Amino acid sequence: MFFFTYLRRELRRRMRQAVVTALGLAVGIGLVITVTALSSGARTAQGKVLGALFGVGTDITVTTxxxxxxxxxxxxxxxxxxxxxxxxxxxxxxxxxxxxxxxxxxxxxxxxxxxxxxxxxxxxxxxxxxxxxxxxxxxxxxxxxxxxxxxxxxxxxxxxxxxxxxxxxxxxxxxxxxxxxxxxxxxxxxxxxxxxxxxxxxxxxxxxxxxxxxxxxxxxxxxxxxxxxxxxxxxxxxxxxxxxxxxxxxxxxxxxxxxxxxxxATVTNSASLANSVTGSLKTTAQLASSLGTWLAVLALLASVAVASLLTVAAVGRRVREFGTLKALGWRSGRITAQVMGETLAMGIAGAAAGVALGLGGAAAAAAVAPKLTATVQTSNTGQGGFGGGLSAGGGIFHGTVGGPVQAFANPNATHTVAVPFTAPVTVGAIVVAVTLAIAAALIAGAAGGWRISQLRPAQALARVA
Amino acid sequence: MYELSNVTKNYQKGRRTIAALRGVSLVIGDGEWLAVQGRTGHGKSTLLQVLGTLDRPSTGTVSFAGRDLAQLREAHVTRLRAESIGFIFQAFNLVPTLSAAENVESALIPLGARPAQRRRRVTAALESVGLADRARHLPSELSGGQQQRVAIARALVKEPRVLLADEPTGNLDEDTRDEITALLEKLWRDLGLTLVLVTHDSAVARRAQRVAIMHKGRLSIRHDTRRAAQ
Structure with missing residues (x-):
């Protein structure tokens, strides 16, 4: 089919630009997947901690x-x-x-x-x-x-x-x-x-x-x-x-x-319990959700901008080619579709590479991440569930043999949980990332298409004559 | 075929207005070969672009086969160009990544022809310019003369009523120039085309039925063999 033949040949001719565009998209997509995985991992770890402290099925605990x-x-x-x-x-x-x-x-x-x-x-x-x-x-x-x-x-x-x-x-x-x-x-x-x-x-x-x-x-x-x-x-x-x-x-x-x-009474729900959690887990969750998200958004925007600029620049270099096609009777829409097909192919390649980068990034992050810890101040939060049992077991008995023996509670007992960190990449995250890559490619193609629509065939041919 | 009445075309260059065509009136008959000569920058290419519907005049009317082009919407003009007008350029303007056959085929894409039909017509067009054996070659693998032949095949494959050639021999050596000119003349005769050829080369222009001169945007007929024949 002519469309695919033309597309394939053009991509091959502009291999370096195609690779740069696809790589730019891949980095953006890879970061989105990695950050999503880190965020998901932090959320899962937090959920595990809270679930362990709170108990499945329980939404609220009441203590005094x-x-x-x-x-x-x-x-x-x-x-x-x-x-x-x-x-x-x-x-x-x-x-x-x-x-x-x-x-x-x-x-x-x-x-x-x-x-x-x-x-x-x-x-x-x-x-x-x-x-x-x-x-x-x-x-x-x-x-x-x-x-x-x-x-x-x-x-x-x-x-x-x-x-x-x-x-x-x-x-x-x-x-x-x-x-x-x-x-x-x-x-x-x-x-x-x-x-x-x-x-x-x-x-x-x-x-x-x-x-x-x-x-x-x-x-x-x-x-x-x-x-x-x-x-x-x-x-x-x-x-x-x-x-x-x-x-x-x-x-x-x-x-x-x-x-x-x-x-x-002290009424504790999972949200207030989550607020009382401190430690590296919370820091990681906050980093993943704030800095990580912004980093991913910026990388994605940068890759869209790079892809768009490269596409517009490529259209600029192909003015005579497109002018000739217009002279042959090609509609602007048909030429735009051809350019969008090229950027879409780059987007798909970028998405594939991005998914691989993202999976690798998530695996690497999970491999090198130190074991995270979450600390809960059990007495102050006053939550029941396992926290109550925990403070009771927090070392409350001091005895002096031969003297008065005292049993007392530690009023500020804390509980620190070590949480193995994972960065799971979900199918949903991959689907979102691939959709973003394709959307980015289409935006870049649309930018090129806009440039083509501005092109009068006579101007296009005159500029290179 | 064409009827131009008091056509002007102005361009803005910064604050300056450049008049590329100044009141051009011209009738080009069906099946006529008109050569247009003139110095660089005197409006030859602009005239060809107006005839080829690549550009619209600032004022005046251009009729093609009895239809006022100014009254047609852009989509119709594009369709008209795809069906009825073939272009040949000085720099050949072949798509470098496409083979000779694919370049010729590109002219049939806007017509929506089926692939089998396209292949048949491409083969016939390449045979008519003597390049059937170069169908799979890329432009970079062809000589200048061969590239111009491919461009001619691309212009003719859709069986247009008009062939507009802008300095088709400008980039060729003398032998190749003669070869291409002879080919164009043969096709013009065999196919009954209307041929408008812009050239600096008087040897090429002399073979046309009429020779028009563009000077500072104005057109005058210098030589008319049709009248001489009458």
């Missing part, structure tokens, strides 16, 4: 501040004899009445609400007053135990967990002596489905082993909420409410409604 204990600590007075202590308490979070859960569940735009108790079990042996530590003395042991509502399995800390073996709670076990163990804890203590575990002096049967997302700092044991309330002496109390909004669009509204309902 810890009621200050005298001196901010629990006192254990040494006695003349050895004491064994195994307590379950909520040292870092205040509690609220379980009726708050029902009140929240009744709010408009709330799909479901479930209460939870994030507790810390502390097992310790207190030596006799002024006596030296006995042989085989063990330092205090902490276990994070979370009471979950078996009737709301889709909400709360267990919702995000993957069952590794056994089974999770069923709605018919609201008050049973059954427990679910975290896989890491189970491995460390040789637990499996059917094993027995003692919590605050009560014996539980492990029914299942679950695995949480990496970096989530999950509770070590889960028991039914009613059991947790009974063992911790917090009957009718919860310290975290997990809320699911009717839709994602309602999260902000529901957050406001809960704040009005419970003015003293």
């Amino acid at each position: 501040a810890t009621a200050p204990a005298p001196g901010g600590m629990a006192q254990i007075t040494p006695e003349p004899y050895v004491q064994h202590s195994d307590t379950l308490s909520s040292p870092t979070q205040g509690t609220m009445s379980a009726s708050a859960v029902a009140a929240i569940a009744r709010l408009r735009d709330v799909s479901a609400a479930a209460g939870g108790l994030l507790l810390t079990e502390i097992k310790t042996t207190i030596p006799a007053d002024n006596a030296p530590p006995p042989t085989g003395f063990q330092p205090p042991v902490q276990v994070s135990v979370t009471g979950v509502d078996p009737g709301h399995g889709a909400l709360g800390p267990l919702a995000a967990a993957r069952l590794a073996s056994g089974r999770a709670f069923t709605a018919s076990q609201p008050d049973a002596h059954v427990a679910v163990a975290d896989a890491a804890y189970a491995a460390a203590h040789g637990l499996r489905a059917g094993s027995a575990v003692t919590i605050a002096g009560a014996r539980f049967t492990v029914t299942g082993i679950v695995r949480q997302a990496a970096g989530s700092n999950a509770p070590q044991l889960y028991i039914p909420l009613a059991r947790a309330q009974a063992l911790s002496g917090l009957d009718g109390k919860v310290n975290t409410v997990y809320v699911q909004a009717a839709s994602a669009a309602d999260v902000a509204a529901v957050t406001g409604e809960i704040s009005r309902l419970l003015p003293s």
